[in-house]
Amino acid sequence: MTKFNNFINGEWIPADRYIPNINPSDISDVIGEYASADEVATREAIAAARAAAESWAHSTPQERFNILDFIATEIFARADELGELLSREEGKTLPEGKGEVLRAGQIFKFFAGEALRLSGETGASVRPGVDVEITREPVGVIGMITPWNFPIAIPAWKIAPALAYGNTVIFKPAELVPASAWSLVEIISRSGLPRGVVNLVMGPGRVVGETLVSSEQVDGISFTGSVAIGHRIRATAAARGARVQLEMGGKNPLVVLDDADLDVAVNCALQGAFYSTGQRCTASSRLIVTEGIYEAFVEKLTAATAALKVGDARDATTQIGPVIDEKQLQSNLEYVESAIREGGTLVCGGQRLDLEKRGYYMQPALITDTTPDMRINREEVFGPVASVIRAADYDEALTVANDTEFGLSSGICTTSLKYARDFKRKSQAGMVMVNLPTAGVDYHVPFGGRKGSSYGPREQGAYAREFYTIVKTSYVWAGE
Ligand code: NDP
Numbered sequence: 001m002t003k004f005n006n007f008i009n010g011e012w013i014p015a016d017r018y019i020p021n022i023n024p025s026d027i028s029d030v031i032g033e034y035a036s037a038d039e040v041a042t043r044e045a046i047a048a049a050r051a052a053a054e055s056w057a058h059s060t061p062q063e064r065f066n067i068l069d070f071i072a073t074e075i076f077a078r079a080d081e082l083g084e085l086l087s088r089e090e091g092k093t094l095p096e097g098k099g100e101v102l103r104a105g106q107i108f109k110f111f112a113g114e115a116l117r118l119s120g121e122t123g124a125s126v127r128p129g130v131d132v133e134i135t136r137e138p139v140g141v142i143g144m145i146t147p148w149n150f151p152i153a154i155p156a157w158k159i160a161p162a163l164a165y166g167n168t169v170i171f172k173p174a175e176l177v178p179a180s181a182w183s184l185v186e187i188i189s190r191s192g193l194p195r196g197v198v199n200l201v202m203g204p205g206r207v208v209g210e211t212l213v214s215s216e217q218v219d220g221i222s223f224t225g226s227v228a229i230g231h232r233i234r235a236t237a238a239a240r241g242a243r244v245q246l247e248m249g250g251k252n253p254l255v256v257l258d259d260a261d262l263d264v265a266v267n268c269a270l271q272g273a274f275y276s277t278g279q280r281c282t283a284s285s286r287l288i289v290t291e292g293i294y295e296a297f298v299e300k301l302t303a304a305t306a307a308l309k310v311g312d313a314r315d316a317t318t319q320i321g322p323v324i325d326e327k328q329l330q331s332n333l334e335y336v337e338s339a340i341r342e343g344g345t346l347v348c349g350g351q352r353l354d355l356e357k358r359g360y361y362m363q364p365a366l367i368t369d370t371t372p373d374m375r376i377n378r379e380e381v382f383g384p385v386a387s388v389i390r391a392a393d394y395d396e397a398l399t400v401a402n403d404t405e406f407g408l409s410s411g412i413c414t415t416s417l418k419y420a421r422d423f424k425r426k427s428q429a430g431m432v433m434v435n436l437p438t439a440g441v442d443y444h445v446p447f448g449g450r451k452g453s454s455y456g457p458r459e460q461g462a463y464a465r466e467f468y469t470i471v472k473t474s475y476v477w478a479g480e
Contacts, residue, residue, distance in 0.1 A: 005184045006035045007204055010050035010195025013040065015203075016242060021179055023310040024091040024322040026357040031089055034178035037203035042170075042211040045199035049141045049168040050217050052196030057138045057166045058131050059194075064164055070191045071160075072108035075101060075184075082152065082183055087313040089153050089179045091321040091360075094314055096276055104156035104184070106443050107460070111160035114462060118165060118469075131476045136469035138166030139243060140219035143212035145172050145205065145233070147225040148324055149279045149382075151180035157447070158222045159188070159198065161464035169198045170218070172208045174225075176324055205229065213237050220244070222459075222467065224281075227380075227452060234455060245456035245467045247281070247448060249380040250408035252286040252438040253401035255423065257394055257414040258292030264435050265293070265413035266300045272411065272437030273386035274308060274364040277321050279328075281453075282409040282439035284433070286377055287388045288397045294390055298368055301388075305366045323360040323383055332383030339376035339387060345369045346418035350385070354441040369475070372400050380406070394419050402428045408449030409438040430454060 001020075005012040015035035020416065023029035037045075050177035075082065083098030098124055120135040144158045155171060162169050173181035185200040201208050209229075212218055214235045220243035223233050230246040237244045254272055256265045272284030289297050313321035317427065323329040329352065336350040350365030364384035376387045391397035401410055401423075414421040420434045430449035441447055446458035457466035 001030060002032045004032050004034045004178065006037050006045070006071065007039060007185050007189055007198070007200040008041065008045045010189075011297060013041065019175060019178075021089055021177075023088050023395070024324055025088070025314065025359045027359060029088070031085075031179050034182065036175075036200050037201045037208050039207055039211050042203070042208045043215070045170045045201045046141065046215050046217045047210070048196035048199055049170050052194055053138075053140050053168045056168055056197050057124055058193060059166065061115045061118065063113045063167070067191045067193050068108050068112035068115060068160060068164060071187055072105045072112060074187045075105035075108060082180070083120045084314065085183060086151055086180050087274040087321070089177050090148065091313045091324060092276055093318050094316065095323050097313070100150060100153045103443055104152045107153070107156040108160045109345065110444055111164040114161065114166040114465070118465065119463075125475060129477055129479075133474040133476065135474065136165070136465060137472055139468060139470055140167060141170070141217060142167045142220045142222060142468070143170050143172070143218045145209050145212065145223045146174060146181075147220065148174035149175040149276070149281070151177035152184055154224050155181055155184055157460050157464075161468050163193075163197070165465055165468040166195065167468055170212055171198065171200055172201050172203065172205070172212060175202070176200045177206060195344050214240070216240060218242060220467065223247070225380050230455070231237060241465065243322065243456070245459065247454055247459060248452065249382070249406060250281045250283070250449065251286060251378065251380055251404045251406040252282055252284055252409045252411070252429070252455055253286045253288050253404070254411040254413065254438055255397045256287065256289045256293060256297055257397070257412065257416065257419055259292050260413035261415060261417045261435070262293065262296055262300060265297060266304055268411060268413055268435065269301050269386065270304050272322055272439050274305065274384045276439070277323055278364070278384035278386070279324060280439045282441070284411060285381060285386055286388055286401075288391050288396055288400050289392050290387055290393055302347045302366055305364050308364055310353055310361050311355060311362055312359070320364060322383060323362050325360060328383060329360045329362055332362055332381060332385055335376055335379075335381045335383070335385055336367065339367045339370060339374060342374045342376070343369060343371070344374065344376060344387065370402065372403050373470055378404070398423060398426055402426070405452040406449065407451035409455040411436060411438040430458075436456070
């Protein structure tokens with residue numbers, strides 16, 4: 001079995017422990033054994049990133065462009081192979097896996113350009129003979145902690161801006177998906193980047209993650225993952241004065257109004273709720289439907305959901321891949337049971353599937369007759385489970401949509417400009433979609449949420465610089 005090492009200070013470093021990376025579509029398929037770092041190795045990576053920070057902060061925009069462009073170009077050239085690897089380890093279908101890889105390439109291309117575009121401002125001082133200059137400088141050493149559901153795109157949208165704006169990186173991927181992370185860093189290792197600028201430290205969150213978060217040598221932490229871990233990280237990192245950026249869960253509403261195009265609405269719900277096995281922080285998990293279209297919508301969506309083909313992520317006919325692991329599958333099933341216990345009606349799916357290969361398969365679940373106070377409508381499931389809530393009219397639907405501690409993404413299906421406009425203005429979410437699924441975003445504009453979903457500056461697009469740079473104001477007096 002091939003062993004894959006951590007990348008620390010420009011070298012591939014073996015570890016005492018290795019963890020098998022299991023294919024969720026076929027648990028007899030072990031993709032490889034991946035190093036599991038301890039605290040000592042993590043501290044070495046931090047020291048390497050610290051030592052490289054000063055010199056990298058003064059690298060030219062051209063050097064940064066060349067490196068980011070090299071990484072993007074190789075990702076594009078290997079999109080089929082990397083996409084297949086991603087599908088094999090995470091369980092996304094092949095088009096979803098390749099799509100995510102291409103997204104990573106686009107992000108590196110975008111930030112190659114951003115390295116050239118970073119500029120400051122100048123202004124006149126209120127004092128005579130004085131000029132004022134506002135510039136942006138790198139923050140320094142950034143620790144990145146990423147989840148399993150987007151194993152290459154999320155690391156890309158953290159590493160690319162960090163490098164473009166002159167920071168050094170210690171990257172800790174989720175333990176369930178080390179292969180995409182390792183492949184990305186292997187490309188980065190050949191990009192001409194000086195040693196120590198990017199370090200890969202695979203290993204458990206409670207060891208590698210906590211060491212990064214508590215180290216005085218790490219100037220900023222960018223985290224994507226669950227609310228519980230995010231809050232812990234914020235408490236520790238903010239207490240020592242580090243920058244913190246958190247992207248956490250969602251309980252994203254999709255409102256369907258009486259005047260919606262039925263096919264558009266059903267397609268938005270189907271795509272948003274179940275594709276990528278519902279394992280997206282932007283998944284449409286609450287479908288809030290007004291009276292006049294309720295019966296037709298539920299009937300059509302039930303038929304479409306029941307027809308979804310669940311199977312091996314790499315089978316060309318599969319529409320919905322497996323759940324990531326046994327623990328997540330059990331949690332999904334438990335949420336379905338709790339919804340039924342509280343009065344919901346399971347209209348299709350919701351069961352584990354035993355297919356030819358042993359994997360973590362589940363038929364997508366649609367639950368009707370749910371109310372906003374039920375657990376299924378309050379907590380993030382993070383699986384192929386969607387609930388339907390009936391609303392009397394637009395006003396009630398909007399109130400229900402906003403009645404959540406989360407605020408990542410929201411959507412409305414309507415042909416009314418009036419309601420679309422009102423929803424865009426009043427929805428308490430970081431991203432609002434009209435006649436589109438709540439999941440599925442562009443790479444060149446800000447990504448992030450409100451309320452319990454996010455903390456700190458937005459990720460992606462030019463807004464990423466708010467986290468990865470520090471503003472400096474300089475005053476110059478030229479003399480008499
Ligand atoms: P977790 O919060 O469990 O893990 C996220 C990362 O944190 C992993 O790398 C994990 O490492 C690490 N970690 C675990 N414990 C600690 C710790 N004590 N200190 C520091 N780091 C730690 O989330 P999942 O990976 O299970 O991802 C699913 C969650 O992520 C969902 O709730 C989802 O909503 C959210 N998510 C949010 C997104 C957003 O942009 N808003 C996007 C994608 C997912 P390890 O794997 O080793 O445990």
